[in-house]
Amino acid sequence: MLLIGCHLSPTDGYLAMAKTALSLGANTCQFFTRNPRGSKAKPLDTADTAAFNAFCREQAIGTVVAHAPYTINPCSADEHTREFARMTLADDLYRLSHLTDCLYNFHPGSHVGQGVETGITLIADTLNEILTPDTVTTVLLETMAGKGSEVGGTFEELREILDRVTLTEKLGVCLDTCHVSDAGYDIAADPDAVLTEFDRIIGLGRLRAVHVNDSMNPVGARKDRHARIGEGYLGLEGFRRIVNHPALEGLPMVLETPNDLPGYAAEIALLKKMRSV
Ligand code: FE
Ligand code: FE
Ligand code: ZN
Secondary structure: OOEEEEEEOOOOOHHHHHHHHHHOOOOEEEEEOOOOOOOOOOOOOHHHHHHHHHHHHHOOOOOEEEEOOOOOOOOOOOHHHHHHHHHHHHHHHHHHOOOOOEEEEEOOOEOOOOOHHHHHHHHHHHHHHHOOOOOOOEEEEEOOOOOOOEOOOOHHHHHHHHHHOOOHHHEEEEEEHHHHHHOOOOOOOOHHHHHHHHHHHOOHHHEEEEEEOEEOOOOOOOOOOEEOOOOOOOHHHHHHHHHOOHHHOOOEEEEOOOOOHHHHHHHHHHHHHHHHO
């Protein structure tokens, strides 16, 4: 079964968002937990989250993906910035505990010149502070493009973070096709080789979600500029291989392409069609 959706906004509530997803032909979606550039989250509306959960169950909407704001940096050199990341992540996890079937994805962070080692240590420290035995939402580290001082551009770095977190069973990985390609893994040409490498370093059991994005730049460019499916270097044939790869079977696949709602509906239809062939 293909679980396919796109990035949406929960501005009018989670239930309204799920209805929009359905109208686009999606059976999953992703959303920012709060303004991606700001810090303020709306007050939690438990009537809305309950209605969302019921609607998803009735309409066979599968696991959805919440995305942390990308302004947080758990491995900043500044303690106040790290404290802000901890507060945001912890508050999001509390709020997301009201959603029945949800993953929580975040960008590991940028070490801003402190070095990868320090970055990894600070990210693991952050996770060790916010995860508790009661945490119900699986937290995903996103594979990054390796732009600037981003941590998480290699599978080894992600593995290192996973290893240093005590409650490591609460963690998984979200693979972004644009990011891994930009980081040097040729997922479009040979997804089998990349996923075999992922399995060897991290373990496929950790892979819980996929961001399906084409890239405006060639393999290894470390740029992180998303393109619409088929309009970038990964290409239609690349995505045909990706959506049909058995290791990705059943994982939520979410579009983060530069598009509007009708455009997303068209991309969802395209990926579904590729899948059936
Ligand atoms: Fe992301
Ligand atoms: Fe992504
Ligand atoms: Zn990106």
